[in-house]
Amino acid sequence: MTNAFINRLHAQAHRPRHVLISYLSVSLFGRIMICCAVLVSLLEVLALLEQTTPILQRHLGARGLMLYVGLRLPFLLSNTLPFAVLIGALVMLTQMTLSSETATLRAAGLSTLGFYLRLAPITLMLGFMGVILDDQIAPRSELALATWWNRTDPTPENGHAFWFRDTGRIIHVGYVANGGTRLGAVDIYTRDAQGSLTGTLHAAYAEHTSAAGWSLHDVSSLSVQSLVAQEHAPQASIPWAMTLSPTEFIRLAADRPPISARLMLARLLGRVPSNDTPAYLKAGLLERLMRPVSLLVLLLIAMPVLYIPPRTGSRSWLPVWCLGSGLLFIVIQGLFRAMGNAGLIPPFMAVLPGLIIFTLGALSALLRNETL
Incomplete structure (x- = not known):
């Protein structure tokens, strides 16, 4: 009887922590999914504006349009996920700060580190989902799209x-x-x-x-x-x-299609024919491995919005600066990756420096706000 009572007390003591993790995770996940849906919809519309005429000229009709949209979806989801994580985290944390939820949780003893640690699991889960999209789903859908597009091409001799x-x-x-x-x-x-x-x-x-x-x-x-x-x-x-x-x-x-890590490794070892350079394959493997870490860095870049001054409210420029920093991080990572693909820098230099620089920068901003 005594052991059962003690176990019940432990369960009740840990329940608030689990409730808070669930609340923050569900809130962040919902906003990220909304951002993904908006960004993917915009990209799909832009792609259709460009491809509708060729699809109709091939007499593929509405079914061809829907097939194109469906096969393109995984690739677009994979590419928009970092932007969605950044924007979704900024929206959620800004709303919590302006509605005094952050102040209430701080009064209850929750630190900035506590916020980050409770948001990290859902961010890591999204990162692993992104790895699965990149490694398994997007390569298959893009290959199916390229095969369908080639099969319906009336003038293949003008191809690549x-x-x-x-x-x-x-x-x-x-x-x-x-x-x-x-x-x-x-x-x-x-x-x-x-x-x-x-x-x-x-x-x-x-x-x-x-x-x-x-x-x-x-x-x-x-x-x-x-x-x-x-x-x-x-x-x-x-x-x-x-x-x-x-x-x-x-x-x-195809021009640089997404491929799985297994195929990258096989091409790198010379087991299958390849038209990619070893530098491109090594940088691609390392980037895929570090995909969850890059999302954690984007979450860290969004954390300073917790320090929006109460008197400033929605007039604060802090979310704008965090958004600009996150976009700069994505651009810098793309620039380093391009140099790695060209063999100008080693593969690890194409992935790791941006992660380290922006992690240190975000930590510096958080520590500065803590001491003010």
Whole structure:
């Protein structure tokens, strides 16, 4: 009986803390979801303004419009999540401060650190949701969108040409058609272990069937030995030992599509053909790993609005400064990432400096307000 009574007392003592965490988490989550919905809706409308004419010209109709919107949704959600976390946190904390909820909680003994620690779990959860969107959902939806768009293209020969590496070969593809099952103007350059050219092959087009796999048509080739080129007889059709599926060629033809961490690692280790640089892949892996941490930094940047002076109220410029700082953080992270993609700085320098600089800046602002 005594142990049961003591356990009940402990449960009652901890209940207010759990209630406060639930209240703050639900409030923050709701505002972030509203911000996500508004931002994604605006981006969808802007995308439709650009793509409605091509969709209707392909006679895809209203169903094509709805399919485009649905397949584009995960990618837009992933990209707008940092902005939504920043704006949602600013709105919630500003409303709590102006309505004296913050003052009441401070009088009850809740510090700024306590606010942050009670908002951190929902922010981390959203960060992991963002990682799942980036790593699993968005790559699949974007690949499905690119495949559908390519399959319905009436003029695929005007499509995007691209290069990629496949072990000792460098391959150029003129365009992709029929959802990836037909490739136009395929050029294959083979090299030895020292990187010297050993042969070239040109095919007018390549086709894929489920039964026979890939085959090259209208083939001309030559081999190079001791700096002497020897041309071979043209061939009407030959099998092509290519392990990539038609959808993978759609992915290679796209301009920097989102890909999973597993595919990044496979490309980085040379297990699958790739058209990305090692610097781009390393920076992408590290950025995906640090996605929850970046959302925690954005939450920290929003925390100074808890110090809005009571007399100032809604006329305070503090939310504007916090919003500007958060947007600057997102821009700086994008700038560092671009330099990392280009190989100008190491991958860890493309991700970590912005997190460290803005974390220290936000902590300095909070400590300054604490001492005023």
